[in-house]
Amino acid sequence: MLTKLKRIIGLLLIVPTVAIASVSEYQLDNGLKLIVKEDHRAPVVVSQVWYKVGSSYEHNGITGISHVLEHMMFKGTENLGPNEFSQIIAANGGRENAFTGRDYTAYFQTLEKDRLEVSFRLEAERMRKLVIDETELLKEREVVAEERRMRTEDNPHALVREAFNATAFVNSPYHHPVIGWMSDINHYEASDLRQWYQKWYAPNNATVVIVGDVEPEAVYALAKQYFGPLKPETTAQVKPQIEVEQRGKRTVEVKAPAELPYMMMGWKVPVVKTAEKGQDWEPYALEMLAGILDGGQSARFSRDLVRGNEIAASVGAGYGLFSRLADMFLVVGTPTKGHSIADLHQAVMAQITKLQTQLVSENELKRIKAQVVANAVYERDSVFYQAMQIGMLETIGLDWRLTDQYVENIQAVTAEQVQAVANKYFKDEGLTVAELTPMPLDGKKPASAAGGRHGH
Amino acid sequence: MGIRTIVLLLSLLVSVSVQASPKIEHWQTENGARVYFVPAPELAMLDITVAFDAGAARDGKQSGLALLTNAMLNEGAAGLDTDQIAIAFEDVGAQFGNSSQRDMAILSLRTLTDKAAFSPALEMFTNVLSKPDFPKASYQRIQKQMLIGLQAEKQSPSAVSSRAFYSNLYGKHPYASMPAGDEESVLQLSLDELKAFYKQYYVAKNAVIVLVGAVDVVEAKSIAERLALGLPAGEPAKKLPKVIPLSKGKTVVIEHPSSQTHIVMGQAGMSRGDVDYFALYVGNHILGGSGLVSQLSNEVREKRGLSYSVYSYFRPMRELGPYRFGLQTRNDQAKEALEVMTNTLNLFSKNGPTEAELVAAKQNITGGFALRLDSNSKIADYLAMIGFYGLPLDYLESFKSKVNAVTVEQIKDAYSRRVHADKMITVLVGGKTE
Numbered sequence: 001m002l003t004k005l006k007r008i009i010g011l012l013l014i015v016p017t018v019a020i021a022s023v024s025e026y027q028l029d030n031g032l033k034l035i036v037k038e039d040h041r042a043p044v045v046v047s048q049v050w051y052k053v054g055s056s057y058e059h060n061g062i063t064g065i066s067h068v069l070e071h072m073m074f075k076g077t078e079n080l081g082p083n084e085f086s087q088i089i090a091a092n093g094g095r096e097n098a099f100t101g102r103d104y105t106a107y108f109q110t111l112e113k114d115r116l117e118v119s120f121r122l123e124a125e126r127m128r129k130l131v132i133d134e135t136e137l138l139k140e141r142e143v144v145a146e147e148r149r150m151r152t153e154d155n156p157h158a159l160v161r162e163a164f165n166a167t168a169f170v171n172s173p174y175h176h177p178v179i180g181w182m183s184d185i186n187h188y189e190a191s192d193l194r195q196w197y198q199k200w201y202a203p204n205n206a207t208v209v210i211v212g213d214v215e216p217e218a219v220y221a222l223a224k225q226y227f228g229p230l231k232p233e234t235t236a237q238v239k240p241q242i243e244v245e246q247r248g249k250r251t252v253e254v255k256a257p258a259e260l261p262y263m264m265m266g267w268k269v270p271v272v273k274t275a276e277k278g279q280d281w282e283p284y285a286l287e288m289l290a291g292i293l294d295g296g297q298s299a300r301f302s303r304d305l306v307r308g309n310e311i312a313a314s315v316g317a318g319y320g321l322f323s324r325l326a327d328m329f330l331v332v333g334t335p336t337k338g339h340s341i342a343d344l345h346q347a348v349m350a351q352i353t354k355l356q357t358q359l360v361s362e363n364e365l366k367r368i369k370a371q372v373v374a375n376a377v378y379e380r381d382s383v384f385y386q387a388m389q390i391g392m393l394e395t396i397g398l399d400w401r402l403t404d405q406y407v408e409n410i411q412a413v414t415a416e417q418v419q420a421v422a423n424k425y426f427k428d429e430g431l432t433v434a435e436l437t438p439m440p441l442d443g444k445k446p447a448s449a450a451g452g453r454h455g456h
Numbered sequence: 457m458g459i460r461t462i463v464l465l466l467s468l469l470v471s472v473s474v475q476a477s478p479k480i481e482h483w484q485t486e487n488g489a490r491v492y493f494v495p496a497p498e499l500a501m502l503d504i505t506v507a508f509d510a511g512a513a514r515d516g517k518q519s520g521l522a523l524l525t526n527a528m529l530n531e532g533a534a535g536l537d538t539d540q541i542a543i544a545f546e547d548v549g550a551q552f553g554n555s556s557q558r559d560m561a562i563l564s565l566r567t568l569t570d571k572a573a574f575s576p577a578l579e580m581f582t583n584v585l586s587k588p589d590f591p592k593a594s595y596q597r598i599q600k601q602m603l604i605g606l607q608a609e610k611q612s613p614s615a616v617s618s619r620a621f622y623s624n625l626y627g628k629h630p631y632a633s634m635p636a637g638d639e640e641s642v643l644q645l646s647l648d649e650l651k652a653f654y655k656q657y658y659v660a661k662n663a664v665i666v667l668v669g670a671v672d673v674v675e676a677k678s679i680a681e682r683l684a685l686g687l688p689a690g691e692p693a694k695k696l697p698k699v700i701p702l703s704k705g706k707t708v709v710i711e712h713p714s715s716q717t718h719i720v721m722g723q724a725g726m727s728r729g730d731v732d733y734f735a736l737y738v739g740n741h742i743l744g745g746s747g748l749v750s751q752l753s754n755e756v757r758e759k760r761g762l763s764y765s766v767y768s769y770f771r772p773m774r775e776l777g778p779y780r781f782g783l784q785t786r787n788d789q790a791k792e793a794l795e796v797m798t799n800t801l802n803l804f805s806k807n808g809p810t811e812a813e814l815v816a817a818k819q820n821i822t823g824g825f826a827l828r829l830d831s832n833s834k835i836a837d838y839l840a841m842i843g844f845y846g847l848p849l850d851y852l853e854s855f856k857s858k859v860n861a862v863t864v865e866q867i868k869d870a871y872s873r874r875v876h877a878d879k880m881i882t883v884l885v886g887g888k889t890e
Binding site for chain 1: 496498499500501530538539542543545546547548549550551552566567568573597600601603604607608610611612613711712713714715716746747748749754757758759760761762763764765784785786816819820821822823824825826827829830831832833
C-alpha cells in the first residue's frame with residue numbers, strides 16, 4: 001500500500017559493469033507511442049499497453065468506471081468472444097492481466113519472446129473494437145461489487161483509507177476510490193461504458209511499453225502492422241481540478257468491526273508534476289524524508305517507535321513522487337498494547353518536530369542514498385517492473401528518462417533541504433488524520449448489509 | 457513520425473547464451489550443507505538463500521516456536537545489537553530477509569557484488585546465521601508483536617478461514633497449527649526453548665544454501681564455505697509423520713461480521729516428488745489453477761458473477777500439503793457458490809478434462825515455461841525448492857516433457873484415487889448465509 005524505498009521508481013545504471021540497457025522510442029502516425037527496452041537475460045518479453053485514463057479522470061456518479069471498463073476489456077470485441085482474449089494468451093503460454101490506478105489503466109501480457117505478435121494483434125483489436133454487451137456488463141458489475149466487498153467493505157484499514165482520502169481531498173478527484181463507490185458500481189449502464197471507451201481508448205491516448213529479449217526495429221515494424229491502421233480519436237481534455245487550499249486540520253473517525261486501532265495521518269505535499277518552478281528538488285527531499293523515517297530496519301520509525309519506546313506495533317511512512325495531481329505524505333500505524341492512538345500520534349509528531357528542528361545526520365543521508373543506488377540494480381531483475389516504471393511515467397505526462405535522473409536527484413538532496421520541506425509542509429493547516437475505532441467482532445449484525453442492498 | 461533510439465549505456469556486456477533451463481551446480485560444504493548455484497553474470501548482484509528444515513512442522517507442542525526463533529536471528533548477533541545489524545546491511549544497500557513457514561525456515565540476502573558492499577553484507581549475514589545472541593528485550597518485544605499479529609488475524613475473514621482449514625484438515629499432524637502460533641502457546645514460549653530449537657535445527661546437515669548471481673563457481677564455493685563455517689555439522693531433522701487423509705467430510709461454520717462469506721474447501725493433497733505430481737498438477741491447472749481460463753473461474757465468475765476470485769491449488773510439501781479450493785461471495789450467495797464449486801469439482805473428477813482442454817493446458821504450461829525462470833529471484837526460489845525437497849537436478853529441464861506426457865486417462869485415474877469431494881473440510885466464515 002505504501003510507497004517505500006524498495007518500491008520507488010529508480011534508475012538502471014550506476015554500476016558501470018552492468019549490461020547494456022538500450023531504450024528505443026517511436027511514435028506511429030496515429031499518435032501511438034512505443035517504447036522498447038532491451039533486456040536479453042531471458043527469452044521472454046513483457047508487453048504493456050497504458051491508457052491515459054483512471055479514477056482521477058472520473059466525476060461523481062460514475063466513480064470506478066475506468067476499473068469496470070478494464071474488466072469489460074476481457075469480455076469480447078467485434079472479432080473475439082467473451083474471455084477469448086484470455087484463452088488465446090493462455091494457449092500461447094502467456095500470463096496476462098490488467099490494472100487500474102488513479103492516473104492510468106494498463107493491460108499486460110508476459111510471453112516467450114517469439115509470441116509478441118499475439119499480444120499486438122489482440123491489444124490492437126480491443127483498442128478500437130470493444131463490444132459492451134448488456135448481459136456481460138450486469139454480471140461484471142456483480143464481480144466488481146464482490147471485488148469491492150473483498151478489498152474494502154470487509155477490510156477495516158481500507159475503510160479508513162477511503163474515509164481519509166474523501167476527507168483530505170475536497171475537489172481533487174483523488175477524493176474517490178479507484179474501485180468506485182458501491183452505489184456507482186451498481187448503476188453503470190452499458191451506454192456509460194461505451195462513452196468512456198470511446199472517449200479514452202485510442203492510439204493517440206496510449207503508450208505501448210515492451211521490455212525483453214527483442215530487437216527494437218522488429219517490434220516497431222510489428223507495432224506499425226497491428227496498431228498502425230487504427231484511427232486516432234479526439235480525446236477529451238481532462239479538467240485541472242486543482243485541490244482547494246486546506247485551511248486547517250481535518251479529522252475523521254471510522255467505526256468498524258476490528259480488533260486493533262489504526263490511524264492514518266497525511267500532509268498535502270507537491271509531487272514532481274506539481275512542484276513549483278525552481279523548487280523541483282522538493283519532491284526528492286520529501287522522498288529522502290520518507291527514507292529517513294521508514295527506509296529500512298535502521299530508519300527512525302523502526303529504531304525509535306517500534307524498538308526504542310515500543311509505542312508502535314507497526315508504523316510506516318509513504319510518499320510517491322510520481323502522480324498526475326498533488327498528493328499526500330502519509331504516516332500510518334497501529335499502537336502496541338497499552339498505548340493509544342493519541343500516544344502514537346504524539347510520537348510521530350515528535351519525530352516530525354525533530355526533522356524540523358535538527359538536521360539529519362550525514363550517515364543517515366548516505367545510508368538512504370546507498371539503498372537507492374542498490375535498488376536501482378535490484379529492480380533490473382524484473383522485466384515487468386522495468387516496463388512499469390516507463391509506462392507509469394509516460395502516462396502521467398512525465399518523461400520516462402526521469403528514471404535515469406532519479407538516483408542523481410536523490411543523491412543531490414542535502415540535510416538542509418530535508419529540514420526545509422519538513423518545515424514548509426508538515427503543518428497542521430495541511431494535515432488530515434483518520435482513526436479506526438474498533439467495534440466488537442461478535443454479537444453484531446453483518447457489518448455491511450449495505451453490500452447486500454444493491455441489486456437490480 | 458521519426459525514430460529516436462536512445463542508448464543509455466555504452467559498456468558492452470559479454471553476452472551469455474540463454475539456455476532453456478539454467479545449469480545447476482551442486483555440491484556440499486565441508487560440514488555437510490547442500491549447495492545449489494546458478495551463475496547470473498548480467499547484473500552485479502547476488503541472491504543468497506539459506507533454508508533449514510526448521511519450520512513450524514518442528515514446533516512440537518510449542519506452536520510459534522519456529523517462527524519466533526527465526527525472527528530473533530537478526531535481533532542480536534556476535535555482540536551487535538539490532539540497530540547495528542540493520543545499519544550494517546542498509547549502509548551498503550543490502551536486503552536481509554527472514555521467514556518461516558511450515559516446512560522451511562529461511563534467511564536471505566540480496567546484495568551488490570561490488571566488493572565495498574559485498575564484504576560487509578556477507579560478514580553480517582554470516583554473523584546472523586551462525587552467531588545469534590537471542591537478546592531478552594527483543595524476545596519480549598517480538599512476542600508482543602506476534603500477539604498483536606494474532607489479534608489482527610481475527611479481523612480478517614480470510615485469515616480466520618485459513619486457520620480453521622488447517623486445524624480441521626490436519627488434526628494432530630504438525631501441519632495443523634499455524635506458523636504464527638496461537639495466543640496460549642506464544643505466551644508460554646521461553647528464550648531457552650528458542651535457543652535449544654536453534655541449536656538443534658540451524659545446523660549444516662539440515663541446511664540448503666542457494667546462490668544465484670554474478671559470481672563464478674570458485675567464488676560461490678568460497679562463499680558457501682564461509683556461510684556454513686560457523687554452523688555445527690549437526691544432524692538432519694527427523695522424518696515428519698505421515699498425513700492421514702480424512703475419512704469423512706466436515707463443514708465448519710464461523711460467524712464473522714463481514715458482508716462476504718469466505719469459503720475454503722479441501723483435503724490432503726500431495727507431497728514434493730509425489731508419483732502423481734504431473735497428473736494432478738496438470739489436472740488442477742485445468743480445473744482451477746489457470747486463472748481466468750480455468751473451469752472454476754468460468755463457472756463461478758464468468759458465467760455467474762458470483763466471486764471476484766475463485767481458485768484451486770495443490771501446495772506440495774514434505775508430507776501431503778493441502779489441496780485447497782476457495783472463493784468469497786456476498787453472504788446470501790454463499791450456498792449457491794459452494795454448490796457451483798463442488799459440482800464443478802465433481803464433474804471434473806468423474807469425467808476428467810477434454811482432450812482440447814488438456815492440449816490448451818499443456819500449451820499454457822510449456823509455452824510459458826521460460827517465464828518461470830526469467831529472473832534471479834525466481835531461479836533462486838526454484839533452487840531452494842529443488843534442494844530442500846531433494847528433487848532431481850534435471851527437475852527444470854525435464855519439466856516440459858513430463859507435462860507433455862500427461863494423458864486424460866492419467867488425470868482421471870489420479871483424481872479418482874487421490875481426490876475425494878465427499879471427504880473434504882469445508883470452512884465458511886462470514887455473516888448469515890440466508
